[in-house]
Amino acid sequence: MEYNISRGLSVQAVVEYERMVLFGVHTCDLAGIQCLNMVFSRRPKDYNYLIRKNKIDIIGLECNDYCDEFASCNLVNANMPSGGYDLFFTDMGDYFIVHINTQVGDQIIDSTKLFERADRSHLRELVTLREHKRTLFRNEVSVEPREIPELFDKTFESEVWKRLDEKCLACGNCTNVCPTCYCFDVIDEVNLELKGGRKYRKWDSCQLEPFARVAGGENFRKERAARQRHRYYRKFRYPVPIYSRFFCTGCGRCSRTCMAGIRLKDTLNALVEEGITKVWKKWL
Ligand code: SF4
Numbered sequence: 001m002e003y004n005i006s007r008g009l010s011v012q013a014v015v016e017y018e019r020m021v022l023f024g025v026h027t028c029d030l031a032g033i034q035c036l037n038m039v040f041s042r043r044p045k046d047y048n049y050l051i052r053k054n055k056i057d058i059i060g061l062e063c064n065d066y067c068d069e070f071a072s073c074n075l076v077n078a079n080m081p082s083g084g085y086d087l088f089f090t091d092m093g094d095y096f097i098v099h100i101n102t103q104v105g106d107q108i109i110d111s112t113k114l115f116e117r118a119d120r121s122h123l124r125e126l127v128t129l130r131e132h133k134r135t136l137f138r139n140e141v142s143v144e145p146r147e148i149p150e151l152f153d154k155t156f157e158s159e160v161w162k163r164l165d166e167k168c169l170a171c172g173n174c175t176n177v178c179p180t181c182y183c184f185d186v187i188d189e190v191n192l193e194l195k196g197g198r199k200y201r202k203w204d205s206c207q208l209e210p211f212a213r214v215a216g217g218e219n220f221r222k223e224r225a226a227r228q229r230h231r232y233y234r235k236f237r238y239p240v241p242i243y244s245r246f247f248c249t250g251c252g253r254c255s256r257t258c259m260a261g262i263r264l265k266d267t268l269n270a271l272v273e274e275g276i277t278k279v280w281k282k283w284l
């Protein structure tokens with residue numbers, strides 16, 4: 001936003017966008033976009049995001065196997081398509097099956113004249129492919145998704161967070177690459193005559209020390225353990241009652257990028273282990 005007070009206050013909102021197509025978006029990132037759509041559609045709506053989003057056509061692409069050992073999309077059911085695209089491509093080896101999800105997608109297919117209608121045999125092959133996928137995508141975290149919120153309720157004071165405190169470098173890489181992290185700071189830049197300036201958003205990260213610092217110097221999450229815990233709760237606990245979904249899509253980027261070797265699946269498995277121990281202790 002640009003503003004000027006030299007002749008009364010004039011404020012000019014700036015919505016920058018360009019028409020574009022995102023091609024080859026995998027199901028984890030489709031899930032990430034769905035999360036952001038929900039966040040920015042809540043009141044007060046973020047029109048800057050929504051206007052830009054409406055100018056983007058999305059063409060999804062199915063993953064027929066895990067991308068690497070860091071992915072955990074199966075845990076959060078993001079390895080199968082569940083909307084959020086205009087068109088969705090599945091590679092069947094010799095051909096692609098394309099699912100049309102919106103009018104925009106329909107228009108793209110019509111205009112290219114490259115596609116023909118799938119018949120029953122194609123759809124049977126798609127079912128076989130998806131059944132095979134279920135054998136490849138295993139749940140490597142020893143907990144059922146429906147039990148995760150309760151697990152987090154039990155492990156707020158966990159030793160796991162203290163161990164992460166010792167490892168984490170507080171670099172913020174994990175949040176910067178996460179498709180569902182959306183926190184930003186608002187920066188005011190006043191010009192030298194103090195008559196105008198601009199106000200803009202800049203990505204922020206809950207893993208950086210100043211993130212929860214407030215006026216007077218108090219910091220609500222000074223320790224890295226508290227910041228790491230916050231990150232995981234923002235993925236697996238806090239969004240559940242509001243959006244009825246996890247805000248982790250299992251894309252694996254946070255683990256892939258972490259220089260300290262902090263792995264999301266290891267953290268969840270450590271919490272499960274401690275959660276189970278706690279339940280046992282209660283009964284001893
Ligand atoms: S990427 Fe790793 S080291 Fe950096 S803030 Fe995230 S968890 Fe900590």
Ligand code: SF4
Pocket residue numbers: 174177178179180235247248249250251252253254255264
């Ligand atoms: S928390 Fe990690 S695995 Fe989950 S969506 Fe974010 S970057 Fe991907």
